[in-house]
Amino acid sequence: MTVYKAKDIVKQGTVSITASVVIDSFAGTVLNAKLETLLTLPVLLILIPCLMDMTGNMGCMIGSKIATYLHLGLVRPKIERSPYLEKYAVTMIVVAALSSLYLTFLAMTASYFLGLKGVEPVKILIIVLVTGVSTSVIAIIVGVVAGFVTYRYGWDPDNTTIPIVTAVCDVIGALLLISVALAVGLI
Numbered sequence: 001m002t003v004y005k006a007k008d009i010v011k012q013g014t015v016s017i018t019a020s021v022v023i024d025s026f027a028g029t030v031l032n033a034k035l036e037t038l039l040t041l042p043v044l045l046i047l048i049p050c051l052m053d054m055t056g057n058m059g060c061m062i063g064s065k066i067a068t069y070l071h072l073g074l075v076r077p078k079i080e081r082s083p084y085l086e087k088y089a090v091t092m093i094v095v096a097a098l099s100s101l102y103l104t105f106l107a108m109t110a111s112y113f114l115g116l117k118g119v120e121p122v123k124i125l126i127i128v129l130v131t132g133v134s135t136s137v138i139a140i141i142v143g144v145v146a147g148f149v150t151y152r153y154g155w156d157p158d159n160t161t162i163p164i165v166t167a168v169c170d171v172i173g174a175l176l177l178i179s180v181a182l183a184v185g186l187i
Contacts, residue, residue, distance in 0.1 A: 008156075009159055012150075012155050012156060012159040012160055013159045015160070016159060016161075016162075016163040016164055017163050019163070019164060019167070020163035020164055020166065020167035023164070023167035023168060023170075024167045024171070027052075027171045027173070030175055030178060031048065031178075034178050034187070038187075041119065041181075042111065043107055043116060043124060044177070044181065044187075046110055046111065047103065047107050047124070047127075047128060048174075050106070051103065051132060051135075051173055051177060052169075052170055052173055054096070054100075054103065054132060055132065055136060055139060055170075055172075055173045056166040058095070058096060058135075058169070059165035059168075060162050060165070062139050062140055062143035062144075062161075062165060063143050063146070063147065063157065063161035063165050063166075064158070065088055065143075066144055066147035066148075066157055066161060067156070067161060069082075077147070077151045077152045085144065092136055093133060093136055093137065093140075095136075096133045096135075097132070097133050100125075100128045100131075101125070101128075101129070104121070104124050104125045104128045104129070107128070108124060119186065123185070123186050124186075126180065127177065127181050127184060127186065130176065131176040131180055134172075138168070138169070139168070139169050142164065142165050142168045143161055143165045146160065146164045147161045
């Protein structure tokens with residue numbers, strides 16, 4: 001069993017959190033670039049923090065699971081078929097799809113009760129479903145790669161994977177949200 005020193009944990013955490021701050025600034029830049037448009041669609045403003053939180057939480061779960069699998073020796077840090085990873089990936093995608101449906105329902109309900117400008121529920125569902133599921137798939141890929149790379153270099157994936165995956169999910173989620181909203185003609 002590997003024993004990690006406090007100095008190593010602080011070093012690894014500092015590097016990964018600094019990288020996540022830099023990466024996350026791009027998510028803010030993407031959203032800021034479309035701020036005027038987003039302000040005209042309050043339902044999207046309701047969805048942004050929810051989607052970012054959902055995909056960030058998925059990223060945390062993926063990062064933790066990868067680290068656990070690596071530490072227990074259930075997977076090796078190389079790209080190969082793994083029943084553990086396959087089963088977990090399918091579960092995460094199903095959870096992302098169901099969570100997206102739930103978020104759509106909540107956003108549309110909140111919009112209705114707040115008297116916000118109505119938007120077609122089908123368009124919102126498409127935006128949330130595509131953004132949520134696609135970001136979760138990307139989170140799985142980034143989580144596996146980040147976990148494997150850091151583990152191979154002797155770093156603890158528990159200290160590094162979660163900040164990186166959640167930051168990447170924020171950027172990808174913001175880009176996908178704007179892109180899909182444009183594609184369905186909402187903005």
